[in-house]
Amino acid sequence: MSDIRAYEQPGEAGFGDYVQLLKPRVMSLVVFTALVGLLVAPVGVHPVIAFASILFVALGAGASGALNMWWDADIDAVMRRTKGRPVPAGKVTAGEALAVGLGLSGIAVVMLGLAANWLSAGLLAFTIFFYAVVYSMWLKRSTPQNIVIGGAAGAFPPMIGWACATGTVSIESVLMFALIFMWTPPHFWALALFMKDDYSNAGVPMLTVTHGRRSTRNHILVYTILLAPVAVGAAFTSIGGPIYLAAAVALNAWFLVGAWRIWKRHEDAAEADNYAVEKSVFRFSLYYLFLHFGAFLAEAALKPYGMGGW
């Protein structure tokens, strides 16, 4: 369990420190996928309602980041990548992070319910719970499958966006969920390969720590293979079309090449060469997701002009 008492000394926090609590960089892609889910839905949403809905999803996503930083302060303090975060750096106390997380969560869920509908608000509440409690408090410290199951949290946002517009869950929103769900393991494990020491120093049972780099490479390849038909299959639903199909085929072929290049690496090779491959696949994973959702958006944007879709 997280020893949060060590992080209760008040520090001198600026506005920027509170922004950092919300994990803005990671959440930008979360918010983009929610926005796409809302915009590609077959039901038009008044721009003010759409703007408000995405704002509250962003607030909820940020709140879940603050809750994660509250609980994980001890882990974050040990890892090079995260030790400068506001709680381990002593800028914001753990109690403040908890208060920000709980306060913003409550506001975001209630306001989304009022602005859009209670299905989307319920999904947002469940997503915050899943990331903060199921992933951060339970799975992260207990199983190397942490990010496979916990990754579901990051996959919900487009489903929330779709529900904001339609008040329903549909095959399209389930496919957008599945796309992110299957993408998360290769996205994260590519990073974990070149951050392995961080996680072992912090005692987090990531696959790289518990099963080693060879097994992690195998897992990346398998998940990337399983991801491809999900991603390409979405082309043949109401949110797909020729632009998305072309993008999905190209992006999945490239991601598979990357996973294959990682798979071929071995420990006898120079560490710097291995890390270069792993880093490039991690970076590409971000473009991969952004461009898939960008392609969904392009299909929807072109529909009024008689193009886009099938």
Ligand code: HEM
């Ligand atoms: C359990 C699921 C996931 C895990 C464990 C994970 C882990 C990570 C980690 C450790 C980083 C480096 C973060 C940092 O700079 O502090 C990262 C970066 C990133 N992740 Fe993920 N991720 C997950 C899911 C997602 C999802 C669902 C999205 C968006 C849809 C996402 C988007 C990003 C982005 C945009 C970055 C780059 C941030 C930057 O520029 O610093 N991740 N991820």
Ligand SMILES: CC(C)=CCC/C(C)=C/CC/C(C)=C/COP(=O)(O)OP(=O)(O)O
């Ligand atoms: C709408 C809503 C509530 C969205 C939440 C989306 C969500 C759960 C995204 C997960 C992304 C993420 C930063 C995982 C990091 O794992 P980590 O926390 O172990 O990474 P760290 O080591 O950087 O802290």
